[in-house]
Structure formats: structure tokens, C-alpha cells
Amino acid sequence: MKIALTFSTKAGLEAEFKNRLGAKGVSQASEDFFAEGDSPETIEAVQTGLQHSGHTVIGIEADNRAAGRLFEANPDLVFNMAEGLFGDFRESYIPMLCERLGLPYTGSDPLTLALCLNKARTKEILSYHQIANAPFRLIDSIDQLDGWEFAEPVIIKPLAEGSSKGIFDDSVVTDPQSARARIAEKLNLYQQPVIVEKFLSGAEFTAAVWGNGRETTLLPLVAIQYHELPAGAQPIYSYEAKWIWDTRERPLNIFQCPAPIDQRLYQQIEKVVLKTFQVLGLRDWGRIDLRLDDQGIPNILEVNPLPGILPKPEDNSCFPKAARSAGFDYADMLQQVVSIAARRYGIAS
Numbered sequence: 001m002k003i004a005l006t007f008s009t010k011a012g013l014e015a016e017f018k019n020r021l022g023a024k025g026v027s028q029a030s031e032d033f034f035a036e037g038d039s040p041e042t043i044e045a046v047q048t049g050l051q052h053s054g055h056t057v058i059g060i061e062a063d064n065r066a067a068g069r070l071f072e073a074n075p076d077l078v079f080n081m082a083e084g085l086f087g088d089f090r091e092s093y094i095p096m097l098c099e100r101l102g103l104p105y106t107g108s109d110p111l112t113l114a115l116c117l118n119k120a121r122t123k124e125i126l127s128y129h130q131i132a133n134a135p136f137r138l139i140d141s142i143d144q145l146d147g148w149e150f151a152e153p154v155i156i157k158p159l160a161e162g163s164s165k166g167i168f169d170d171s172v173v174t175d176p177q178s179a180r181a182r183i184a185e186k187l188n189l190y191q192q193p194v195i196v197e198k199f200l201s202g203a204e205f206t207a208a209v210w211g212n213g214r215e216t217t218l219l220p221l222v223a224i225q226y227h228e229l230p231a232g233a234q235p236i237y238s239y240e241a242k243w244i245w246d247t248r249e250r251p252l253n254i255f256q257c258p259a260p261i262d263q264r265l266y267q268q269i270e271k272v273v274l275k276t277f278q279v280l281g282l283r284d285w286g287r288i289d290l291r292l293d294d295q296g297i298p299n300i301l302e303v304n305p306l307p308g309i310l311p312k313p314e315d316n317s318c319f320p321k322a323a324r325s326a327g328f329d330y331a332d333m334l335q336q337v338v339s340i341a342a343r344r345y346g347i348a349s
Contacts, residue, residue, distance in 0.1 A: 001349060002056045003338070004075035004103075005047055006094045008083040010037030012061050016085045036083040036162055045311035049331035050079065050338070067097050077341060077349075078105035079334070081306065088160050089114045091306055106341040108305040112281040116303045117160045119195050122280065129279045131272060132299045134200050134291075140193035142184050150176035153199040155236065156183055158190040162304065164239045166190055172199055172234045200299055202292025204237070205259055207273045208307065208322035210285040210336065212344050216277055218270055219322035223259035228252045251314045257325045269298050276300055284340045287319050309333075 013034045047057045060069045062082030070078065078098050084090025092110035097103075099110065108116075115121045120138045127133065138159070139145065153174045158166035166186055173179045179196070186194045204226070208219040226235035229252070230245060237254075246252040261269075273288050280303055287307035290298045310317035311330055323333040335349075342349035 001076040001338070001342075002058070002073070003050055004058045004060050004070060004073050004078045005043070005050065006060050006062050006066065006070075006078055006080045006082045007038045007043050007046075008036065008062045008081075008085070009043070010034045010039065012063055013037045013083075013085045016063070020086060034085075036085075036165070038081065038083075039310075042310055045330065046079070046081065046309065046334060049311075049334040052331040053335040053338070055338070062094050066094065067101075070097055070101055070103060075103065076347065077338065077345075078103050079338065080105050080107050081309065083162070083306065088118050091117055104341065104345040104347060106284050106337055108281065108283045108286070112283070113305055116280060116282075116305050117162065119157070119159055119302075120193070122300075122303055125280060126276065126300055129275070131276055131279070132293070132297050133301075134198045134293070134299055136195050136197040138193055139183055139187070139196055142180070142187065145180055145183065148176070150179060151198070154179060154196050155199045156186060157195050157197070158186055159193040159195055161190065162302075162306075164237060164242045167236065167238050169234050169236075169238045169240050171238065172236060200291040200293050200301075201235075202294065202296065204235075204289070204291040204301070205261075205269060205298075206287055206289045206318045206322075207269065208285075208287050208319045209273060209277050209282070210340055212283055212340065215340075216274060218273060219319075220258035220325040221261070221266065221269065222255050222257040222318050222322055223261070225254050225256055228254045246316055248312070248314045251316055255316055255318065255321060257321050265296075265298075272298050272300065276303060280305075283344065285319075285337050 047059060050057045058073050060066055080094045082094045084093050091113040095105055095110045098105040123133050123136055153172055155172050157171060173182055183194055204224040206222045211217050224237060229241055246254060269290060276288055282305045287304040289301040291301050293299050307319040308317050309319055320330060320333060339349045
């Protein structure tokens with residue numbers, strides 16, 4: 001197949017930031033602002049992996065030239081991992097172009113990508129379908145806190161970010177003064193509403209999922225081992241845990257896969273994950289994060305229809321880790337996603 005690989009490099013996101021905000025006098029972003037950008041190493045690994053399966057691969061940055069390049073390339077399939085930078089629909093940019101151009105592409109459609117990026121919309125849909133998730137409040141102005149009856153502890157995070165952006169070790173707070181300070185800080189820094197969510201104290205897991213319809217299956221579950229974090233750190237997968245404390249040179253043993261849980265809990269998690277995948281309209285693949293509440297019930301934390309796929313084991317990227325545990329190397333994992341998408345479109349991979 002001729003495959004167009006669409007991505008967002010960190011350099012490309014930085015250029016987008018300068019073009020958008022440079023004219024307004026904003027010269028510096030927060031330290032985590034470009035965390036979702038793909039490194040040259042990841043892009044090369046995906047391209048090499050797809051080529052290993054016999055495909056011709058054309059790399060396309062998800063910038064203002066992407067529409068023209070996709071039109072000229074006219075690929076058999078677009079393998080999309082582009083994140084974008086601004087707005088709830090930033091992950092939908094390439095899928096919307098593909099829809100407009102009539103090009104098949106891997107992964108979820110524009111609506112699902114936007115809904116899952118917006119944590120409040122995700123939680124509202126989950127609640128409607130009686131899928132457990134932590135109680136929350138959406139704050140778009142500090143004035144909304146007047147008269148607020150604080151119930152501790154809570155975790156505070158931006159409404160529409162991924163890759164642990166905006167979730168730092170101090171995002172879990174136990175008093176109203178700290179909560180107000182964190183909320184004001186994030187409203188100002190990320191220029192979007194924030195989610196104030198009841199902090200769940202139980203064990204955390206992440207589920208890599210692929211397939212469509214009745215063929216949707218879980219890869220081996222990943223358990224998060226928060227006792228591996230530095231002493232005194234909050235038991236959350238914060239920006240520090242993901243990008244600072246856990247390095248390639250000194251990787252944390254923070255993930256255990258397969259997760260050491262009994263069959264009953266596994267079945268509970270499998271049921272809620274597959275239902276979440278279905279009601280939110282995910283396609284082909286995704287990663288769903290869960291945490292147990294104080295009753296031991298799995299609650300959905302995050303839904304990631306565009307999962308990260310850092311290539312090396314020491315990178316501690318959960319979807320590839322789960323795939324390796326199931327017997328798929330990196331190239332096999334990529335080909336499996338291609339095959340799943342191709343079957344959905346009725347084309348040969």
C-alpha cells in the first residue's frame with residue numbers, strides 16, 4: 001500500500017505557536033506546551049516499521065500545507081498520529097482533511113477525537129451511559145468558586161490537553177486555598193476551562209484496545225506502580241512522572257504488564273473499557289486509562305483515541321508495551337493497526 005504518515009513534530013508545533021501568538025507579543029510557552037509533538041526518532045520508527053511490512057510511506061507534517069500534500073500523494077491509506085496545538089478540534093485536523101478528500105485513514109473520526117479531547121464532554125457521555133467516572137466540576141472563571149463548598153481531595157487539570165500537559169505533582173490539592181491558586185494558575189496559563197475532579201485513591205490501569213465492532217479486544221493491561229515514584233510524590237502520572245523523573249537513561253519501573261490482578265477485576269475492567277470504546281465511537285485503536293474508587297469500582301480517567309507510540313521499551317510508552325506483552329513487535333503493532341483500518345474500509349492491506 002501507499003501510506004501517508006501524518007504527524008506533528010515539536011518543531012512544527014513551535015512554528016504554529018509563533019505564527020499564532022508571536023504577533024500578539026507572546027514569546028514563551030509553558031514547559032509542557034509542546035509535549036504532544038512527535039520526535040524525529042518516533043516518526044522515523046513508524047515510517048521504518050510500515051516500510052518493513054512492505055508499504056511505501058510518505059511523511060506529511062500536519063501544517064498548513066498538509067491538505068495539498070495529501071491531495072497530491074493520493075495515498076491508499078493515511079496513518080494518522082498528528083496532534084496539533086490549539087483548540088478542541090486540533091486532533092481532528094487530519095481526519096477532517098481525509099474526509100474532505102475521500103481518503104481512508106486510521107483511527108477515530110473527527111467528532112470522536114474532539115469529544116475525547118474535551119474531558120467534560122467525555123465525562124458527560126460516560127455518565128449518560130452509566131459508565132463510572134469521578135465526579136467533577138467545570139470551571140471557566142475564577143468567579144465560579146464564590147460560595148463553592150470544597151470537598152477534598154481533588155485533582156485540577158486543563159479541559160482539553162493530553163500527554164499529562166497541565167497535570168503536575170501539585171495538581172492534587174487538599175485545601176480550598178491551594179485549589180483556588182491552582183485553578184487560577186491553569187486558567188491563565190492554558191487559556192481554557194479547567195476540570196476539578198474528585199481524586200480517586202485506588203489502583204490505576206491503562207488498557208490498550210484495538211479492533212472494531214465484535215472484533216474489538218484488549219491487549220494485556222498495564223498497571224501503574226506509583227510506589228516507584230520519588231518519595232513524597234503524588235500517586236498520579238503527572239508531567240514530572242512522564243517526562244522528568246522517568247528518563248531513557250534512568251527509566252522508572254512504573255509500569256507492570258500484564259497487570260497482576262485477579263480474573264474478576266480483569267473482567268470488570270474489560271467490560272467498562274469495551275463499553276467506553278463503543279459509546280464514544282472509537283475506531284481501530286485507542287488507550288483508555290482507569291482508576292479504582294474507594295469501593296474498588298473501575299472509573300474511567302482518560303480516553304485517548306490517538307495513543308502515543310514511542311518506539312523504544314525504555315520510553316515506557318503504554319500502547320507499545322501492551323503490544324509487546326501480547327507478542328507484537330513495533331512493526332507488527334503498526335501493521336495490525338493498518339490491517340484493522342483496511343478491513344473497516346474494505347480494502348486490502
